[in-house]
Amino acid sequence: MTNVAAMTEPGYKRGLRNWVEERNSRLPASGETLVDHNNTAYLMAFLEANDDLFDHAFRASLHGQADGSQRGPADSRVAVEEAARALREEERHCTFGGGVPPAEDDRLPAFVAVERSLAHAPTRSHRKAVRTAWDAALDVESLAVQDLALAVRNLRAEASDPSCRGIAADNFVGTFSASVVNAMSRIFGTAPLSLVSCAELAMEETPAKMLALALQTREPMLDVDRVLEEIRRRLEAVTGSTARASFAGDRWEVLFGGSADGKVPSSGVVIWPLLGPNSDSREATGRATSATGPGVPTAHVGLRCSSRPDGRLVMHLRDLKATLHELGHAVHHALTASREPLRHGLESAGETEIDLLSLWLEWTVFDAGWGGCVIPAAGEPSGKGLAEWQGILQLEALKELPLRALVMELDRKWLMHPEFDYQDVWRQVTDSDPAGHASTYLEALHRLTWPIPATRPGAEYGLFWAMSEVAGTWMQRHGLASHDQTPPAAWFERILGKEPHHAPDPTALITFLEQAAGATKQDPLTADEGNPMSSTREYPSDYISAMLPARDPELTSMLRQAIVDEQLPPIQVDDNAAKLLECLTLLARPQLVIEIGALFGYSTIHLARGLGKGGQLISFEIDPKSAEIARENVSRFGLDDRVRISTEDAVSALSRMAPESADLIFIDGAKTEYVEYVKAAFPLLRAGGALLIDDAFAGGTYAVHEGGEDDRLGESIRQVVRALARSQRVTASFLGTEHGMLLAVKRGNDDE
Numbered sequence: 001m002t003n004v005a006a007m008t009e010p011g012y013k014r015g016l017r018n019w020v021e022e023r024n025s026r027l028p029a030s031g032e033t034l035v036d037h038n039n040t041a042y043l044m045a046f047l048e049a050n051d052d053l054f055d056h057a058f059r060a061s062l063h064g065q066a067d068g069s070q071r072g073p074a075d076s077r078v079a080v081e082e083a084a085r086a087l088r089e090e091e092r093h094c095t096f097g098g099g100v101p102p103a104e105d106d107r108l109p110a111f112v113a114v115e116r117s118l119a120h121a122p123t124r125s126h127r128k129a130v131r132t133a134w135d136a137a138l139d140v141e142s143l144a145v146q147d148l149a150l151a152v153r154n155l156r157a158e159a160s161d162p163s164c165r166g167i168a169a170d171n172f173v174g175t176f177s178a179s180v181v182n183a184m185s186r187i188f189g190t191a192p193l194s195l196v197s198c199a200e201l202a203m204e205e206t207p208a209k210m211l212a213l214a215l216q217t218r219e220p221m222l223d224v225d226r227v228l229e230e231i232r233r234r235l236e237a238v239t240g241s242t243a244r245a246s247f248a249g250d251r252w253e254v255l256f257g258g259s260a261d262g263k264v265p266s267s268g269v270v271i272w273p274l275l276g277p278n279s280d281s282r283e284a285t286g287r288a289t290s291a292t293g294p295g296v297p298t299a300h301v302g303l304r305c306s307s308r309p310d311g312r313l314v315m316h317l318r319d320l321k322a323t324l325h326e327l328g329h330a331v332h333h334a335l336t337a338s339r340e341p342l343r344h345g346l347e348s349a350g351e352t353e354i355d356l357l358s359l360w361l362e363w364t365v366f367d368a369g370w371g372g373c374v375i376p377a378a379g380e381p382s383g384k385g386l387a388e389w390q391g392i393l394q395l396e397a398l399k400e401l402p403l404r405a406l407v408m409e410l411d412r413k414w415l416m417h418p419e420f421d422y423q424d425v426w427r428q429v430t431d432s433d434p435a436g437h438a439s440t441y442l443e444a445l446h447r448l449t450w451p452i453p454a455t456r457p458g459a460e461y462g463l464f465w466a467m468s469e470v471a472g473t474w475m476q477r478h479g480l481a482s483h484d485q486t487p488p489a490a491w492f493e494r495i496l497g498k499e500p501h502h503a504p505d506p507t508a509l510i511t512f513l514e515q516a517a518g519a520t521k522q523d524p525l526t527a528d529e530g531n532p533m534s535s536t537r538e539y540p541s542d543y544i545s546a547m548l549p550a551r552d553p554e555l556t557s558m559l560r561q562a563i564v565d566e567q568l569p570p571i572q573v574d575d576n577a578a579k580l581l582e583c584l585t586l587l588a589r590p591q592l593v594i595e596i597g598a599l600f601g602y603s604t605i606h607l608a609r610g611l612g613k614g615g616q617l618i619s620f621e622i623d624p625k626s627a628e629i630a631r632e633n634v635s636r637f638g639l640d641d642r643v644r645i646s647t648e649d650a651v652s653a654l655s656r657m658a659p660e661s662a663d664l665i666f667i668d669g670a671k672t673e674y675v676e677y678v679k680a681a682f683p684l685l686r687a688g689g690a691l692l693i694d695d696a697f698a699g700g701t702y703a704v705h706e707g708g709e710d711d712r713l714g715e716s717i718r719q720v721v722r723a724l725a726r727s728q729r730v731t732a733s734f735l736g737t738e739h740g741m742l743l744a745v746k747r748g749n750d751d752e
């Protein structure tokens with residue numbers, strides 16, 4: 001049996017080449033020549049070691065053609081389509097995501113085709129594209145295979161975008177590494193690969209291989225009951241045991257404070273299981289009035305999960321972080337909104353998110369692997385040594401890390417290198433800190449200093465990234481630093497420049513952390529490049545509503561009917577934003593206004609109220625029930641002469657409208673479709689016309705995702721606002737409503 005571990009040790013490529021040569025000379029009669037195309041030979045080694053693992057078709061696909069030619073991109077597209085068709089014909093969705101045990105898989109030929117097409121995609125500089133494919137591969141359980149094929153195509157498109165780089169790949173690498181190790185453990189009974197080897201491998205290798213290995217491996221899935229139980233335990237700890245939790249049918253409630261018998265809760269959080277890839281947690285809130293009882297400040301959080309045939313709910317590990325961020329914010333909000341401040345509530349609220357995030361950190365490191373962390377020894381190329389790392393770990397910002405637990409796990413995983421003198425490292429550490437300052441972290445440092453030479457750039461990503469994340473959140477909570485919605489990505493950008501796949505330089509990290517920890521406030525006049533959404537201030541809703549007159553009772557009654565009686569989600573614009581819409585139409589006197597997303601017509605009514613003589617508003621609302629209620633409301637306010645509500649899909653309807661015919665287009669539909677909306681809407685605007693984008697701050701509900709790997713909503717919004725704000729073809733400005741709007745006025749050819 002080929003020793004696969006040998007293939008992945010330093011210099012494995014050389015080993016691989018030798019192996020390939022040896023193999024080709026050994027099997028000349030087969031007529032196949034194995035070529036190390038995109039390093040697929042590694043897989044071949046893997047395969048040779050395990051004849052049962054992959055079927056012949058799959059192996060054959062990894063061989064170069066006899067004449068050495070490779071299939072080109074055109075063939076690849078066809079191959080993907082073939083694969084999609086083959087899978088559709090089977091009327092089955094793929095099931096290799098989500099902890100499903102390996103099945104006797106008769107779909108390999110189809111995957112082979114997908115694999116081939118992926119083999120042409122670059123890796124290093126197009127990590128995001130890889131990530132897309134990987135996501136698709138892992139999500140196929142819930143996505144139809146068309147989506148997989150589409151993702152593969154998108155991957156190709158994205159691969160040509162030089163900005164396709166990012167931290168998301170690290171999650172991928174970690175998950176991939178763990179998957180490989182898990183697979184290997186299953187096969188060999190022990191894990192002959194180290195995570196670091198795998199991480200490096202993953203970073204070097206092609207998506208083809210990753211996808212191929214995905215066939216044999218599983219991303220960790222978490223049992224939702226287990227997640228909720230752990231969350232409850234942590235919340236209890238944070239809130240001084242005042243949290244009570246119950247899972248009731250379609251929702252899970254946590255109540256804080258109040259009387260001991262639980263009859264008078266002070267505040268609550270409702271966690272809604274979100275089934276399906278596109279569910280929006282805000283929409284979940286529409287499914288119920290306050291589940292925690294009248295008058296109880298309640299926050300709502302969505303938990304993306306999927307349902308097993310036995311009824312069990314499970315979630316991807318990678319969805320956990322977004323959920324915990326969101327939950328942290330929600331709990332913070334619920335605790336501070338409580339009318340009677342809880343015993344520990346106010347002090348501990350700010351820590352909640354950190355505490356919850358630690359859960360993610362632990363599970364990520366424990367269950368997914370993260371590729372581990374390498375502490376470079378002094379003088380080694382990717383770092384200056386122990387002292388710097390020690391410095392990092394001693395920083396206040398990192399003391400929140402529950403490293404002890406992490407250390408235990410790493411201990412189990414890594415202390416398999418008997419030649420290394422841990423005691424020596426321990427002595428170095430303790431000698432340098434006789435006061436035992438931050439002893440937990442020193443212990444961590446001791447344990448984390450395993451003997452893997454820093455010859456594998458990128459291997460230290462895992463923990464490094466996780467530390468950045470938690471530290472960034474901590475700093476923001478303590479007002480020490482403002483950072484944007486994607487702290488790790490931003491930090492990496494700063495620290496690593498444009499090449500995040502290189503090993504991070506610890507000195508740069510230390511400097512950055514120190515500056516951040518030392519900075520009380522940023523100079524307001526200094527533009528903070530790459531940190532565009534910094535804000536440590538809450539939106540002053542109380543102040544604004546105290547200033548504005550009380551809402552018109554007719555509008556309140558309309559809102560109550562739509563939200564309470566009709567159970568539509570309360571995701572309309574806030575009152576001040578509604579006034580802004582009215583101001584804008586009053587000001588611009590537009591002839592044609594288009595709205596994407598009417599819901600029950602709250603924004604529609606305000607836009608229409610400002611319309612002058614002859615002004616028309618076409619509002620698209622794809623949900624027929626909402627559209628019907630919107631129509632009734634428009635009519636209730638006597639605006640039917642100027643408003644038409646259409647149930648057509650806004651994107652396709654806009655594509656048929658006359659170019660340069662609209663004066664104002666208000667975009668407030670599905671957040672994931674924002675890019676499509678803008679593409680369809682922009683040509684419809686006349687010069688001087690404006691796009692108005694709701695939720696542009698990506699800072700209301702969307703901030704909570706903090707740029708997590710599944711931050712599709714926030715990412716979609718950020719793409720749009722960034723593009724518009726920087727475009728030469730518009731003049732754009734952010735308007736301060738609760739969720740923020742971006743006003744982008746189209747410039748004419750004559751405009752300077």
Ligand SMILES: C[S@@+](CC[C@H](N)C(=O)[O-])C[C@H]1O[C@@H](n2cnc3c(N)ncnc32)[C@H](O)[C@@H]1O
Pocket residue numbers: 571572573596597598599600601602603604620621622623626648649650651668669670673
């Ligand atoms: C945030 S709500 C709109 C709220 C509304 N503008 C307000 O402030 O009162 C988004 C709405 O967009 C609708 N929607 C989503 N995708 C759409 C599409 N492609 N075309 C038309 N409407 C869409 C949804 O059904 C939902 O009711």
